[in-house]
Amino acid sequence: MSVYALVDCDHFYVSCQRLFDPALEKRPVVVLSNNDGCVISRSPEAKKLGIPMGAPYFKYRRLCEQNKVVVFSSNYELYGDLSQRVMTSLRQFCPDIEVYSIDEAFLRLDGFSHLDLTDYCTKIAGKIKMWTGIPVSIGIGPSKTLAKAATHLAKKNYQEKVFDLRNPSVQDSVLAQIDVNDVWGIGHRLTQKLTRLGITTAQQLRDSPTNQIRQKFGVMVERTLLELNGIACFSLETDQPKKTIISSRSFGHPVNQLTELEEAISHFAAIACAKLRKQQSKTHSIYVFLQTNLFSLRETPYSNGIMHGFAEPCAHTDAVIQAAKKILKQIFIPGLGYKKAGVMLMNIIPAARRQHDLFIDPCSQDKKNHLMQVIDTINDRMGRDSIFMAAEGVHRSWRMQANLKTASFTTHWHDILTIDI
DNA sequence: TCTGGGGTCCTAGGACCC
DNA sequence: TCTGGGGTCCTAGGACCC
Numbered sequence A: 001m002s003v004y005a006l007v008d009c010d011h012f013y014v015s016c017q018r019l020f021d022p023a024l025e026k027r028p029v030v031v032l033s034n035n036d037g038c039v040i041s042r043s044p045e046a047k048k049l050g051i052p053m054g055a056p057y058f059k060y061r062r063l064c065e066q067n068k069v070v071v072f073s074s075n076y077e078l079y080g081d082l083s084q085r086v087m088t089s090l091r092q093f094c095p096d097i098e099v100y101s102i103d104e105a106f107l108r109l110d111g112f113s114h115l116d117l118t119d120y121c122t123k124i125a126g127k128i129k130m131w132t133g134i135p136v137s138i139g140i141g142p143s144k145t146l147a148k149a150a151t152h153l154a155k156k157n158y159q160e161k162v163f164d165l166r167n168p169s170v171q172d173s174v175l176a177q178i179d180v181n182d183v184w185g186i187g188h189r190l191t192q193k194l195t196r197l198g199i200t201t202a203q204q205l206r207d208s209p210t211n212q213i214r215q216k217f218g219v220m221v222e223r224t225l226l227e228l229n230g231i232a233c234f235s236l237e238t239d240q241p242k243k244t245i246i247s248s249r250s251f252g253h254p255v256n257q258l259t260e261l262e263e264a265i266s267h268f269a270a271i272a273c274a275k276l277r278k279q280q281s282k283t284h285s286i287y288v289f290l291q292t293n294l295f296s297l298r299e300t301p302y303s304n305g306i307m308h309g310f311a312e313p314c315a316h317t318d319a320v321i322q323a324a325k326k327i328l329k330q331i332f333i334p335g336l337g338y339k340k341a342g343v344m345l346m347n348i349i350p351a352a353r354r355q356h357d358l359f360i361d362p363c364s365q366d367k368k369n370h371l372m373q374v375i376d377t378i379n380d381r382m383g384r385d386s387i388f389m390a391a392e393g394v395h396r397s398w399r400m401q402a403n404l405k406t407a408s409f410t411t412h413w414h415d416i417l418t419i420d421i
Numbered sequence B, C: 001t002c003t004g005g006g007g008t009c010c011t012a013g014g015a016c017c018c
Helices: A012-019 A044-048 A057-066 A076-091 A117-132 A144-156 A168-175 A188-196 A202-206 A210-217 A219-228 A258-278 A317-331 A362-382
Strands: A004-009 A029-032 A039-042 A070-073 A097-101 A104-108 A136-141 A162-164 A245-255 A281-292 A303-314 A338-350
Touching (some): A004 A117, A004 A144, A029 A044, A039 A044, A076 A097, A076 A104, A076 A117, A117 A162, A136 A144, A144 A162, A144 A168, A168 A202, A188 A210, A202 A219, A210 A219, A245 A258, A258 A317, A258 A338, A258 A362, A281 A317, A317 A338
Parallel strands (some): A029 A070, A136 A162
Antiparallel strands (some): A004 A104, A004 A136, A029 A039, A097 A104, A245 A338, A281 A303, A281 A338
8 A cells, every 4th residue: 555645844935934034933924926916825823814825915915014914025046945955855754755846745655664654754844844944744645635635634733743644534534524625636616516516525525426526527536536535546756857848927017118028038938948958858849928917907908829839849048039039029019018928838858859850950959059058057056147148138127026025045145144143 | 006937637629540 | 311430639728736
């Protein structure tokens, strides 16, 4: 029988901020998304004030001010670095690990059954806190979905950081308490449909007839049902290369000049290509999109995008920028104020699997590969954007707002925290 | 004034093939 | 009267996740 554990960092971004300012402990704290748009991380104290996850910040600004909530812009450089520390630490306790998101990882503990797993996971949580300063909760179960549910329960119970959901009688008593929309893989649409059938708890979904669920909701929900029954359908996925890579941003203010958009799009293309090369892949196609403010009631919303296929799989920033700018000219309508744009790389393949174009000189490609390697090396060592394409522009006036951002304490020499004694 | 930025998988339907 | 059967590939859209 398989055993999975899900390690989930507690309100991760808030914890990252607290790490560098202990005065924030026990105080309500929230972290905002890019462009200071939405609330994406909340301390338990902030949750208690009734600030929902994903809420637009401008709607809750008053409430935050009245209750002295400490508000931060997000600092992904900091969070990414601390996430890596957590994941590296976890590998010392279990080699089979799937990094599921910036703040979550699945562990496969099949070979650890001789241990008391609650003890072992409590030890893991303690060490992670000691080594990285980040608090984590851990759920244990015979399938990923049950491990997820177990973490959900661990988070509800502030005393215990670990919840073991392997015992069927324990499953019976707790699954009835879990709403069906809190089950991993059941979103609000499926919740609505399931509710109409009278299925409102995890237990009711688990005990529904399998073939009926499959017929009505497809294989994904069927698998979720089996997973709730302790039958593992989702396996551990380790180190998979990305199949699509997106780089996009909302702008700090509406942008209406083509030249400015060209720079932004070029910059997004460069970021995406660097990610592409980092995972040693090439892309077959690129998609460029553009949006005005889709929430605005005054203007009619405009959103458009076009895909372009490359004759030969490609990972060269300059070629991708060229293609992106061509597309941009096709979808750009003068006179509109654009709020967001982005570049997607799709149909990604391993770089090693290459088929040459009969009409492209392979030597010229080698030269370009080398150039890209040099650029990546410089930026890795000296920091992002140390060297970049002229097309990306230098002013970047479209940049997003991040008025409440703290320093990158762990990744920039000049941001290292100093303490006065 | 003000609503993020990534990702994954599945399904249905159309084009096309023999 | 009666209009096959089986397949592949691609795309758009929908659902989900953090």
